[in-house]
Amino acid sequence: MARWELTQHYETPRGIVRWHSFGQGSPVVLLHGTPFSSYVWRDIAAALSRRHTVFVWDLLGYGQSQMLLDQDVSLAAQQAVFTELLGYWGLERPAVVAHDFGGAVALRSALLDGVAYERLALLDAVSLRPWGSDFFRVARENAAVFTALPAHIHEALVRSYISTASRPGLREDVTSALVAPWLGPEGQPAFYRQLSQADERFTREVEERYGDLDMPVLVAWGSQDQWLPLDHATRLARQIPGARLSWIEGAGHLVQEDAPAQVTATLCDFLDHA
Numbered sequence: 001m002a003r004w005e006l007t008q009h010y011e012t013p014r015g016i017v018r019w020h021s022f023g024q025g026s027p028v029v030l031l032h033g034t035p036f037s038s039y040v041w042r043d044i045a046a047a048l049s050r051r052h053t054v055f056v057w058d059l060l061g062y063g064q065s066q067m068l069l070d071q072d073v074s075l076a077a078q079q080a081v082f083t084e085l086l087g088y089w090g091l092e093r094p095a096v097v098a099h100d101f102g103g104a105v106a107l108r109s110a111l112l113d114g115v116a117y118e119r120l121a122l123l124d125a126v127s128l129r130p131w132g133s134d135f136f137r138v139a140r141e142n143a144a145v146f147t148a149l150p151a152h153i154h155e156a157l158v159r160s161y162i163s164t165a166s167r168p169g170l171r172e173d174v175t176s177a178l179v180a181p182w183l184g185p186e187g188q189p190a191f192y193r194q195l196s197q198a199d200e201r202f203t204r205e206v207e208e209r210y211g212d213l214d215m216p217v218l219v220a221w222g223s224q225d226q227w228l229p230l231d232h233a234t235r236l237a238r239q240i241p242g243a244r245l246s247w248i249e250g251a252g253h254l255v256q257e258d259a260p261a262q263v264t265a266t267l268c269d270f271l272d273h274a
Helices: 039-047 075-087 100-114 134-139 144-149 153-161 172-182 184-194 201-207 231-239 260-272
Strands: 010-014 015-023 026-031 052-057 097-098 117-123 217-222 244-248
Touching: 010 075, 015 039, 015 075, 026 075, 026 100, 026 172, 039 052, 039 172, 075 201, 097 100, 100 117, 100 134, 100 201, 117 260, 134 144, 134 172, 134 231, 144 184, 153 172, 153 184, 153 231, 184 217, 217 231, 217 260, 231 244
Parallel strands: 026 052, 026 097, 097 117, 117 217, 217 244
Antiparallel strands: 010 015, 015 052
8 A cells, every 4th residue: 555546437417536455255435535535545544445445536636636727616516426436336335434524425316316335433423513723714715816826825724724633643655645735736726626615514413414314324433533523423412323433542633634543443343343
């Protein structure tokens, strides 16, 4: 996993998304959040692939997927792509593991599109209002201004912002890998485009329906998450019948980077046991 490359692609009316699968066994689909990419799953995906066929993909307009001018990268658009992808992959009841923004995508596909999962793990998931950091809200409301920033100021801003998702701090190479897709003439406007389209109405549409989820659900949360309130974890677990709540100790919002061993152990226990 030293080099993270998504070798396959799927064409949608909104642009091309990149994906990859590896391993053998029952299917597990991993969804990343914002402003990240499937790169955050690299170590956990490698571990899970020993027992499962693991599917990873970059959300539309993120990571290695196509970034287009005036592209619809909203939660509704990502939901549509995810539902289509599952059909394209021929997966009828996969296990799904979703982080941050990806949690809202997975929840919407299940509740609005009727997609069936074998089980669902929600990690620090965008699911309950309010969501988004202070910077997230400021940039969303002033996207045009931020898009026009000089490139070096934009890079410093994104680098600083992403670093706050980690409690112990990210290695320099990891930060650079997460920042890289958001640089340059395509990446910079794409970064503020996804922020400007982040609207809480997309979670409002499904919040009252979490009680309808009828599969085993794990809610796992970084105990030091500074991006989403900790009480969102307990509230979400209470709203989902039979949901299990697990704290990732010492981890911030980006639990895959802060505590990969804890996350892997928690997911293996959830995926491999009834």
